[in-house]
Amino acid sequence: MNKQELVMMEFRDLFNKMVWLNKNKLEDSLKGHKPSEVHCMEYIEKNVDPNVTKLAESLYMTKGAISKLTKKLMDKGLIECYQKPDNKKEIYFRLTEKGKEIYDIHEDLHHEFQERDKVIFEQVTQEQYESMLSFMKKYSQHLDEEIKKRGIGIN
Template sequence: MNKVDQVIIGFRDLYNKLVWLNKDKMEASLKGYKSSEVHCIEYIEKNADSNVTQLAESFYMTRGAISKLTQKLINKGLIESYQKSDNKKEIYFKLTDQGRVIYNIHEDLHKEFQERDKAVYEQITAEQFDSMLSFVEKYNRHLDAEIKELGKDMKSESI
């Protein structure tokens, strides 16, 4: 197996293990909420004036799918929509107090998981981190260019 295959398989295995390890605790702590709902809440909290277009681009989903998702979150009392006085056309979202509770539970779980894995991160040098980040950025730029070359807008299609 060549190094490229090793990297791709390594990333996939790493991701799958993280998901598997975190799944039970996430599901127990966020019972009744789907992963897409929790991540939408997270995005809205971390990005002021979030709208359907931004959410669709971030999650690589259609605007229609995001509209359905945000409507569910509104109905559950987790987010609310608003408009700016200078732009009555665009609808934005923000968390309600109940939505912020879900956001905080999710953030606390991520902190707990990072603490669990801290021993690994403490062994990584700044140079190693920089190298890994550089690789991820280069690979992302390459994939973005490939998507553009295909003439497809991945963000307007569901994965």
């Protein structure tokens, strides 16, 4: 196995372990809410004037899928839509109080997981962080270019 294959295998293994470790706690704490719903609410809370296009780009989903997802979240009373007085065409989203409760639970869980894993991250040097982040940025940019080449969009 070459280094590239080994790195990719280790990334997958690492990701799968995180999912496995976090899964039960997330499911128990966020009963009735799918990961896509929670991540959509997270994006809405953390970004200015989130709309269908921004959500689709961020979550790597189609605009149609985001429209269905946001409708479902509105039906559950977790988000609401709004418009700006100077732009009646564009629709934006924000969390309701009920949505903020789910968001807060999700954030608390992230902090709990970070605390659990802090022991390993405290051992990472600044240079190691910079190297890992540089690699991830380059790889992400490469994948963005591949997505563009294939004409895969958020239609």
